[in-house]
Amino acid sequence: MKKQFIAVFILAASLGLPALSQTPVYLDETKPLEERVKDALSRMTLEEKVKMCHAQSKFSSPGVPRLGIPEIWMSDGPHGVREEIQWNSWNVASWTNDSCTAFPALTCLAATWNPDMSALYGKAIGEEARYREKDVLLGPGVNIYRTPLNGRNFEYMGEDPYLASVMVVPYIQGVQKNGVAACVKHYALNNQELWRGHINVELSDRALQEIYLPAFKAAVMQGHVWSIMGSYNKVRGQHACHNELLLQRILKKDWKFDGVVITDWGGAHDTREAALNGLDIEMGSYTNGLTSESAFTYDDYYLAKPYLKMLKEGSVPMSTIDDKASRILKLIFRTAMNSQKPWGSFTSEEHYSVARKVAEEGIVLLQNKALSKKEKALLPLDATKYNKILVVGENATRRLTEGGGSSVLKVKQEISTLDGLRAKLGDKIVYTQGYESGRAMYDHVDVVPPSVTDSLRAEAIKQAADADLVIYVGGLNKNHLQDCEAGDRLSYELPFGQNDLIKGLLHVNRKMVMVLLSGNAVEMPWVKDVPSIIQGWYLGSETGNAIANILTGEVNPSGKLPFSFPVKLADNGAHAFGEISYPGDSINQEYKEDILVGYRWHDTKKIPALFPFGHGLSYTTFAYDKATLSSKQMPAEGSLAISLKVKNNGTLGGKEVVQLYVGDEKCSVVRPLKELKKFAKVALNPGEEKLITFTLTPDDLKFYDEASVNGK
Structure with a gap:
């Protein structure tokens, strides 16, 4: 290490730049953090400070090579560490050693109602990020579940600000014990994906403070999170990634946040606002980075050359860059330059165990009725009573870690529901697909011909007629216009012809156990006819084992819903005031339900939910x-x-x-x-x-x- 310092000192002298002292304070980890930051800042040129404020690749921002200060490497993944992608392209890098553990989606974590599970989750995913040498993990998400149509609800922690606040803190602490920064997102009011890049949200101060900000506040003031990601949308006419109210007045002044504000990718829109209103690192603005690919390069970002020009002209205060650079240095010292951080681990048996435990505790038993007074409920399954158990549904075999947008994962192991049931129940299990949804697409829908849908449905109904029990595994998936980034659901009902399939199955066999895998509530017109229903979420690597353990009673279900299931979409508060409330008029949107979100709406307006917030049965x-x-x-x-x-x-x-x-x-x-x-x-x-x-x-x-x- 000493040789490196001498080399840097000689290089600096030869270039006529500010030189290192013989014992640089910023490199001494025994010194107070603020003292180290002040020392490093004093040695940096203006150009070096500005350069740290914007991306240098898809997922990294520059350090200061002259001073031995490393770059920052970030990774998507509130549920797992995303596979590597190319430097200047969204194409995968095709590495062979980046297949991660998939942890359950955050809706499932919230459904555990168990902060101990959140701590285990954060520790394990933080170890995976550390092993992959990531400095910032872009998660967790704590936007409030306002409407069941939001394509990104599966990444969040439900409709209640208190539940989300309690659950987010241990996650953050677990991640950051590994010397990896959690990055809580999307701050704030990113409660729909439709028109997310420009929709302007108008709401009361009370709704903002009581409903939409408490989980972020807990992340900062209790979790002491090191970074926060801004959201795409506008709030009261100003983009959230450089919003004076959200970033300067609330986050940095009122809450005393000492970390770094990072844009969502492409979330910056104005240099002056970004300079003055609290944005620290700009990522993903308009470009793939190279001049050969685009005339707009990383040095043309809002917080790059245009910002440098404004600073030199005096049109924005020099104090703005010192504040940004100080925060970024602090983040680097906490992560990339933290010599005390552990080594981390990856796809270990311990991590699979954590994934399974979280999944098991998050699965919610919604309904478990006996078919008659003489019979017991179907769950837990008594395998000795059945010779043929028919599993129906594409989600029984589909890889639900694929698709969904930035949360897509390349997993080393993903045990399907069908494989989990076969491992537990053997050759009693017979499978038929029942429906088809097409490939996992981020920005368009893969249309399935009606002839395929009709054929699959007919075959499933035929097989159900002579089965002793039907286990239906359906729900949503990570396709565009389902549980997927950059688009909202178009309907509250189950997609891909599932309602017709379910009705057909019930017509020939009333003994049905339904396993719904989704990140959102769905309409259930058949609910009175299905004896047993389980809400299973997106459960990650251990999906099949967790579901099989719950169905057979090896594990007693204990999950509770983190959001309400309305009977129909109009029963949801966001949908009770016309299009201006959801989805808006394409420019503006008003949160007319105010503080009455989720169960607060159902209870206060006396509109019963089909399954209420906090509901969950047991054996x-x-x-x-x-x-x-x-x-x-x-x-x-x-x-x-x-x-x-x-x-x-x-x-x-x-x-x-x-x-x-x-x-x-x-x-x-x-x-x-x-x-x-x-x-x-x-x-x-x-x-x-x-x-x-x-x-x-x-x-x-x-x-x-x-x-x-x-x-x-």
């Missing part, structure tokens, strides 16, 4: 004792304790999520009927009882009073 039964309060009133200072006993009254061990909601019967503003404020996941053996105590503080009961804040 055992739990009994709740009456809750007791430490005081009849909340003290002005201090806290209120709420205690209750929970007992497993069944014959199987299981986990229950105890959920505490609060309501305000008399208030100066509209408040939801109830709001989640605390929860706890508890494991109980048969007959076991445990005491659960929640602590509420005055902060848990507060609301955002716009009249008071605005001085009215």
Whole structure:
């Protein structure tokens, strides 16, 4: 290392540049971080500072080679580390050593309602990112689930700001223990993919503060996240990636964020706004990078030559570049130049175990009814009762890690639902496809001829007629206009003719277990006729093993829904006010449901959900004792304790999520009927009882009073 320092010192002297001292402070990791940053900044030229503020390839930004300060390498992947792509192209690099572990989608993680699972997840994916020598992992996502049509909901943590806040913090901490920066996204209000690059969101300050920002705030103030990604959309007329309100006033001033703001790829639109309004690193603007490919190169980015020119002319303050460069240096010292970070690991048995555990705890048993009073519910499966179990559905064999946009993964191992069931139940399992959706496409739909659809449906119905049990594995997938980036769903119903297929199957065989794999709620016109329904999400590498363990009862389901399933789309708050509320008029959009998002809308407006937020059944039964309060009133200072006993009254061990909601019967503003404020996941053996105590503080009961804040 010393030889490298001497070489750099000689090079600097020969070029007439600012030289290193004999003992550079910025290289001494025993020195305070701020002192190291200040020292490095003092040695940099203006050109070097500006260069750090924009991309040099698809997924990297420059360091300062003269000073031995390395570049920053980023990777997509809230659910796994994306395969390598070419320097200046979106084409894959075709490496042979970049096949990752696929972890369950973040909807599944949220459905565990278990912060311990989030910590395991963050640690494992952080180890994979570290092994691949990534400095920034572009995730997790915490945008609020506002409409079930949003193509990117599967990457987020549901409709409730408190649940998302609790779950995001351990993920961040787990990732960053590896010397890899989490990059929480998409800040903020990126709640649809349609027109995402320009749609202007208008909403109340109260909705912003109570619903859409709390998870980001928790990521910053509790998780101490090192980077944040801006979103594509506009907020109150200004693009989110250089939005004065979001970045300068709230993120950096109010929350004291000391990390780096990174654009979503192509999210910058104006040099002056980017300079003044808190953007630090610009990625992906308009170009593949090389002049031979485009007349617009990396040096032409908004925060490149145009920014340098403004700085030299004095049209933007020099303090802006010092702030940006300081933040970027801090990120580099925390990641690329952190000699104390662990080595990481990749596609290990430990990581597969984490993926399976998260999947098992996130799977939600929506419904489990007996066909008659004389029969038991179909789940858990008693394999001895069946000779032929027919598995129907493309999702039983489809690789659901493919497609979806930037979350696409190249996986080393992905156990399909069919393979998992065959490993557990052997030759009892027979498979027929039932429907077809076409190839996983990012920007257009692969049309399947009606003759293929009709033929597959007819064959499935024929085989179901003499099966002892049907396991239907369907839902959505990662195709364009499904659960996929850059487009929203066009319909709330199941695609690819699945409703007709399900009705046909039920007509010949009522013994059906349905496994829905999706990141979004779907319409269920057949719900009363299907005895057992499981919501399975996108479960990653261990999909088949996790589903088989749940269906057979080896693992008792304990997941709870992180968002509501409306009966019909019009029952969702975002869709109750016409197109201006969703999807907007192509230019502007108004969040007219205000704070009444998800269950807050269903409860307050007395519009029952088909399956409500927080719903999830078990193979055992739990009994709740009456809750007791430490005081009849909340003290002005201090806290209120709420205690209750929970007992497993069944014959199987299981986990229950105890959920505490609060309501305000008399208030100066509209408040939801109830709001989640605390929860706890508890494991109980048969007959076991445990005491659960929640602590509420005055902060848990507060609301955002716009009249008071605005001085009215």
